Amino acid sequence: MQDTYAMPGHLARRFQQIAVAVFLAEVDAAGYDLTPVQYVALAAISANPGIDQVTLAGLIAYDRTTITGVVDRLVQKGLVERNESSRDRRARELTATPAGRKTLDGITPAVEAAQRIMLRGLTQKEAKDLIRLLQKAIASSNELSRAPLRDPATA
Amino acid sequence: MQDTYAMPGHLARRFQQIAVAVFLAEVDAAGYDLTPVQYVALAAISANPGIDQVTLAGLIAYDRTTITGVVDRLVQKGLVERNESSRDRRARELTATPAGRKTLDGITPAVEAAQRIMLRGLTQKEAKDLIRLLQKAIASSNELSRAPLRDPATA
DNA sequence: GCCTATTGATCAGTATGCTGAATATCAGTA
DNA sequence: TACTGATATTCAGCATACTGATCAATAGGC
Numbered sequence: 001m002q003d004t005y006a007m008p009g010h011l012a013r014r015f016q017q018i019a020v021a022v023f024l025a026e027v028d029a030a031g032y033d034l035t036p037v038q039y040v041a042l043a044a045i046s047a048n049p050g051i052d053q054v055t056l057a058g059l060i061a062y063d064r065t066t067i068t069g070v071v072d073r074l075v076q077k078g079l080v081e082r083n084e085s086s087r088d089r090r091a092r093e094l095t096a097t098p099a100g101r102k103t104l105d106g107i108t109p110a111v112e113a114a115q116r117i118m119l120r121g122l123t124q125k126e127a128k129d130l131i132r133l134l135q136k137a138i139a140s141s142n143e144l145s146r147a148p149l150r151d152p153a154t155a
Numbered sequence: 156m157q158d159t160y161a162m163p164g165h166l167a168r169r170f171q172q173i174a175v176a177v178f179l180a181e182v183d184a185a186g187y188d189l190t191p192v193q194y195v196a197l198a199a200i201s202a203n204p205g206i207d208q209v210t211l212a213g214l215i216a217y218d219r220t221t222i223t224g225v226v227d228r229l230v231q232k233g234l235v236e237r238n239e240s241s242r243d244r245r246a247r248e249l250t251a252t253p254a255g256r257k258t259l260d261g262i263t264p265a266v267e268a269a270q271r272i273m274l275r276g277l278t279q280k281e282a283k284d285l286i287r288l289l290q291k292a293i294a295s296s297n298e299l300s301r302a303p304l305r306d307p308a309t310a
Numbered sequence: 311g312c313c314t315a316t317t318g319a320t321c322a323g324t325a326t327g328c329t330g331a332a333t334a335t336c337a338g339t340a
Numbered sequence: 341t342a343c344t345g346a347t348a349t350t351c352a353g354c355a356t357a358c359t360g361a362t363c364a365a366t367a368g369g370c
Binding site: 317324333 | 363
């Protein structure tokens, strides 16, 4: 049996664990209070005003049931508005508020710094390779998770 | 601002999400009911009989407070025994039960299959590169998470 | 031996993520 | 139009993960 420390599953958990910790530390140091999940959701909503929750979920590969709580918290923080859709009364239309867009602008440098920090042990070439390999592995197994990415560009 | 889909933080979440889904599917198909976290904990306990919870946490990079619940569930499933330590009455000594060791043996092929599946889109060389790069990135940022790895071999 | 700082475990509270089910609504068809 | 199947959201329940606090016990310095 191979070394546990070399198993991709273990490495995935560790890398994600570190990525979240670095993200929260940088964002907090910049004076913001937003989780990685909330950030990605806010960015996607801001880029797609009026988006419904299922489409949003597919866009950022969340589970549908997780989205509800995430949006709840974004609404509670005043960063997002959730309104009943006029075309489909089942759906909710999500829009970033001015405060949401302002937060997004202000937080971006911290988010980018976090990305650099989590790769700080790698050379530029290694970092590019890692990103490429992760993207390739993820693309090949996208359908294996309950919340596959639904990229409108490739759908 | 760079593409969200190319951010290491996003890729870390997606890869971990897929890794967990693949693990659970393979383990379930093999007739077992064990999460990735429970598996790693059980393996570490089996390899280190009598280990206490803090040492276990360091060995597999868990948060101390998470361990309590994980061990609770392993004990409830009859795979692990938790006894008060005789040397230190604060500590708990963890041991795998015969059922725990049997589960570990039986589940190994499914766990290894899961590792292959989550890398199925990569060539052998790419898979090796990905593992190496993840290990390198993680090692450089180990101390940035609340639950850094405490490898007894390097401590 | 006593005091203080540390340590091992647990708990309360919050935020992902998932499964499976319920509810309301919509869309297509007989 | 009535019915059937699909869809958008939410909820209950469970399992990670984390922060910060509490509590019991230990260890080291004096």
